[in-house]
Amino acid sequence: MSVDSVFVHKMWDDHELSKMVKGGIPFPMLSDGGGKVGSIFGVYLEDAGVEARGRFIIDPDGIIQGFEVLTPPVGRNVMESIRQIQAFQHVRKTKGAEATPSGWKPGKPTLKPGPDLVGKVWEVWKTSSAFDD
Protein backbone atom coordinates (compact mmCIF):
# COMPACT_ATOMS: atom_id res chain seq x y z
CA MET A 1 0.00 0.00 0.00
CA SER A 2 1.29 3.44 -0.95
CA VAL A 3 -0.16 6.85 -1.74
CA ASP A 4 0.15 6.13 -5.48
CA SER A 5 -2.99 5.60 -7.55
CA VAL A 6 -3.98 2.17 -8.87
CA PHE A 7 -3.02 3.41 -12.33
CA VAL A 8 0.57 4.04 -11.25
CA HIS A 9 0.56 0.63 -9.50
CA LYS A 10 -0.36 -0.96 -12.83
CA MET A 11 2.42 0.86 -14.68
CA TRP A 12 4.99 -0.12 -12.05
CA ASP A 13 3.89 -3.75 -12.18
CA ASP A 14 3.74 -3.83 -15.99
CA HIS A 15 7.03 -2.07 -16.63
CA GLU A 16 9.30 -3.00 -13.75
CA LEU A 17 8.02 -5.45 -11.13
CA SER A 18 6.95 -8.07 -13.68
CA LYS A 19 10.61 -8.12 -14.80
CA MET A 20 11.60 -9.09 -11.22
CA VAL A 21 8.67 -11.40 -10.39
CA LYS A 22 7.42 -13.75 -13.09
CA GLY A 23 3.79 -12.99 -13.89
CA GLY A 24 3.82 -9.76 -11.87
CA ILE A 25 2.88 -9.09 -8.27
CA PRO A 26 0.60 -11.93 -7.07
CA PHE A 27 -1.17 -9.93 -4.33
CA PRO A 28 -3.30 -6.74 -4.41
CA MET A 29 -1.36 -3.46 -4.61
CA LEU A 30 -3.41 -1.07 -2.50
CA SER A 31 -3.76 2.65 -3.05
CA ASP A 32 -3.98 5.08 -0.14
CA GLY A 33 -4.37 8.55 -1.64
CA GLY A 34 -3.98 11.17 1.07
CA GLY A 35 -2.58 8.62 3.51
CA LYS A 36 -5.91 8.07 5.27
CA VAL A 37 -5.23 4.42 6.03
CA GLY A 38 -1.53 5.02 6.72
CA SER A 39 -2.50 7.65 9.26
CA ILE A 40 -4.56 5.24 11.35
CA PHE A 41 -1.71 2.71 11.22
CA GLY A 42 0.75 5.42 12.30
CA VAL A 43 2.99 5.18 9.22
CA TYR A 44 1.94 8.23 7.18
CA LEU A 45 4.74 10.83 7.10
CA GLU A 46 2.81 14.06 6.80
CA ASP A 47 5.72 16.33 5.89
CA ALA A 48 6.85 14.14 3.02
CA GLY A 49 3.34 13.09 2.01
CA VAL A 50 4.39 9.45 1.78
CA GLU A 51 4.23 6.32 3.89
CA ALA A 52 7.11 4.82 5.87
CA ARG A 53 8.07 1.19 5.30
CA GLY A 54 5.57 -0.33 7.71
CA ARG A 55 4.86 -4.05 7.91
CA PHE A 56 2.00 -5.46 9.99
CA ILE A 57 1.33 -9.13 10.69
CA ILE A 58 -2.41 -9.66 11.20
CA ASP A 59 -3.69 -13.05 12.37
CA PRO A 60 -6.85 -14.89 11.18
CA ASP A 61 -8.88 -13.13 13.92
CA GLY A 62 -7.82 -9.72 12.63
CA ILE A 63 -5.47 -9.15 15.58
CA ILE A 64 -2.19 -7.33 14.97
CA GLN A 65 0.54 -9.68 16.23
CA GLY A 66 3.54 -7.60 15.23
CA PHE A 67 4.75 -4.65 13.24
CA GLU A 68 7.96 -3.06 12.04
CA VAL A 69 8.33 0.48 10.70
CA LEU A 70 11.44 1.81 8.94
CA THR A 71 12.20 5.19 7.37
CA PRO A 72 12.30 5.11 3.55
CA PRO A 73 16.01 4.51 2.72
CA VAL A 74 16.34 1.09 4.41
CA GLY A 75 14.56 -1.98 3.09
CA ARG A 76 12.97 -4.77 5.08
CA ASN A 77 14.05 -8.37 5.54
CA VAL A 78 11.45 -10.69 4.03
CA MET A 79 12.95 -13.79 5.65
CA GLU A 80 12.53 -12.25 9.11
CA SER A 81 8.87 -11.50 8.38
CA ILE A 82 8.35 -15.10 7.28
CA ARG A 83 10.12 -16.38 10.39
CA GLN A 84 7.86 -14.27 12.61
CA ILE A 85 4.72 -15.54 10.86
CA GLN A 86 5.95 -19.15 11.30
CA ALA A 87 6.54 -18.45 15.00
CA PHE A 88 3.10 -16.85 15.50
CA GLN A 89 1.49 -19.76 13.63
CA HIS A 90 3.29 -22.25 15.88
CA VAL A 91 2.22 -20.42 19.05
CA ARG A 92 -1.36 -20.29 17.76
CA LYS A 93 -1.31 -24.02 16.92
CA THR A 94 -0.25 -24.86 20.48
CA LYS A 95 -2.90 -22.45 21.82
CA GLY A 96 -0.17 -20.54 23.64
CA ALA A 97 1.25 -23.58 25.49
CA GLU A 98 4.57 -23.07 23.69
CA ALA A 99 6.57 -19.91 23.19
CA THR A 100 9.35 -19.31 20.70
CA PRO A 101 12.56 -17.95 22.23
CA SER A 102 14.95 -15.47 20.61
CA GLY A 103 16.39 -16.81 17.37
CA TRP A 104 13.73 -19.52 17.02
CA LYS A 105 12.96 -20.88 13.62
CA PRO A 106 11.07 -24.03 12.60
CA GLY A 107 12.86 -27.13 13.93
CA LYS A 108 14.48 -25.35 16.87
CA PRO A 109 13.22 -26.11 20.40
CA THR A 110 10.43 -24.04 21.89
CA LEU A 111 9.81 -23.16 25.53
CA LYS A 112 6.86 -24.29 27.64
CA PRO A 113 6.25 -21.42 30.05
CA GLY A 114 5.14 -22.44 33.53
CA PRO A 115 6.28 -22.61 37.16
CA ASP A 116 8.90 -25.29 36.38
CA LEU A 117 10.66 -23.07 33.85
CA VAL A 118 11.20 -20.13 36.17
CA GLY A 119 14.94 -19.65 36.63
CA LYS A 120 15.65 -22.70 34.45
CA VAL A 121 15.69 -21.20 30.99
CA TRP A 122 19.51 -21.33 31.06
CA GLU A 123 19.27 -25.14 31.23
CA VAL A 124 17.18 -25.49 28.10
CA TRP A 125 18.22 -22.47 26.02
CA LYS A 126 21.76 -21.36 25.19
CA THR A 127 22.79 -17.89 24.09
CA SER A 128 24.15 -19.38 20.87
CA SER A 129 20.55 -20.33 19.97
CA ALA A 130 19.83 -16.64 19.40
CA PHE A 131 22.10 -16.65 16.37
CA ASP A 132 22.02 -18.47 13.05
CA ASP A 133 24.20 -21.57 13.00
Add this chain to the structure above:
Amino acid sequence: MAEEIKAGCARPTGGPVGEKPDAKKETPQQPMFKEVKNLVTVGKKAPDFTAPAYSKGKFVNVQLSEFLGKWVVLCFYPGDFTFV
Protein backbone atom coordinates in the same frame (compact mmCIF):
# COMPACT_ATOMS: atom_id res chain seq x y z
CA MET B 1 -14.36 -11.59 -2.78
CA ALA B 2 -13.01 -8.25 -3.93
CA GLU B 3 -15.49 -6.41 -6.13
CA GLU B 4 -14.13 -5.04 -9.39
CA ILE B 5 -14.23 -1.27 -9.87
CA LYS B 6 -14.56 0.66 -13.10
CA ALA B 7 -11.57 2.75 -14.07
CA GLY B 8 -13.15 6.17 -14.35
CA CYS B 9 -11.43 9.52 -14.62
CA ALA B 10 -11.54 10.29 -10.90
CA ARG B 11 -8.82 8.74 -8.83
CA PRO B 12 -10.48 6.09 -6.61
CA THR B 13 -9.78 6.33 -2.91
CA GLY B 14 -10.63 4.34 0.21
CA GLY B 15 -10.49 4.95 3.92
CA PRO B 16 -11.26 3.60 7.35
CA VAL B 17 -14.46 1.58 7.77
CA GLY B 18 -16.91 2.09 10.62
CA GLU B 19 -17.34 4.86 13.11
CA LYS B 20 -14.76 7.61 13.10
CA PRO B 21 -12.49 7.37 16.14
CA ASP B 22 -13.18 11.04 16.91
CA ALA B 23 -16.93 10.83 16.37
CA LYS B 24 -17.55 12.11 19.89
CA LYS B 25 -19.06 15.56 20.18
CA GLU B 26 -16.36 18.16 20.32
CA THR B 27 -16.32 20.35 23.36
CA PRO B 28 -16.78 24.03 22.52
CA GLN B 29 -13.52 24.89 24.23
CA GLN B 30 -10.34 23.57 22.69
CA PRO B 31 -8.61 21.18 25.07
CA MET B 32 -5.18 22.25 26.32
CA PHE B 33 -3.48 19.16 24.97
CA LYS B 34 -4.22 17.40 21.76
CA GLU B 35 -4.95 13.82 22.65
CA VAL B 36 -2.74 11.49 20.70
CA LYS B 37 -4.51 8.20 20.22
CA ASN B 38 -2.51 5.27 19.04
CA LEU B 39 -5.01 3.10 17.24
CA VAL B 40 -2.53 0.40 16.42
CA THR B 41 -1.29 -1.84 19.23
CA VAL B 42 -0.02 -5.40 19.19
CA GLY B 43 -2.60 -7.82 20.55
CA LYS B 44 -5.42 -5.49 19.46
CA LYS B 45 -7.70 -5.66 16.44
CA ALA B 46 -6.38 -4.02 13.28
CA PRO B 47 -8.57 -1.09 12.24
CA ASP B 48 -10.71 -2.13 9.28
CA PHE B 49 -10.38 -0.16 6.05
CA THR B 50 -11.25 -0.28 2.40
CA ALA B 51 -8.90 0.69 -0.43
CA PRO B 52 -8.82 0.55 -4.21
CA ALA B 53 -6.22 -1.86 -5.52
CA TYR B 54 -4.58 -3.17 -8.65
CA SER B 55 -4.69 -6.94 -8.50
CA LYS B 56 -3.51 -9.24 -11.30
CA GLY B 57 -4.72 -7.11 -14.20
CA LYS B 58 -7.87 -5.76 -12.54
CA PHE B 59 -8.86 -2.75 -10.50
CA VAL B 60 -10.69 -3.97 -7.38
CA ASN B 61 -11.83 -2.73 -4.02
CA VAL B 62 -10.21 -4.46 -1.07
CA GLN B 63 -11.46 -4.48 2.51
CA LEU B 64 -9.20 -5.77 5.28
CA SER B 65 -12.03 -7.68 7.00
CA GLU B 66 -12.47 -9.81 3.84
CA PHE B 67 -9.29 -11.59 4.91
CA LEU B 68 -10.52 -12.76 8.33
CA GLY B 69 -9.54 -16.43 8.61
CA LYS B 70 -6.24 -15.85 6.84
CA TRP B 71 -2.87 -14.50 7.88
CA VAL B 72 -2.32 -11.05 6.38
CA VAL B 73 0.89 -9.12 5.83
CA LEU B 74 0.04 -5.45 5.30
CA CYS B 75 2.96 -3.50 3.87
CA PHE B 76 3.29 0.23 3.42
CA TYR B 77 6.04 1.78 1.30
CA PRO B 78 6.94 5.33 0.24
CA GLY B 79 6.08 5.08 -3.42
CA ASP B 80 6.02 3.21 -6.71
CA PHE B 81 9.30 3.34 -8.65
CA THR B 82 11.30 4.09 -5.52
CA PHE B 83 14.53 2.18 -5.32
CA VAL B 84 14.54 0.11 -2.15
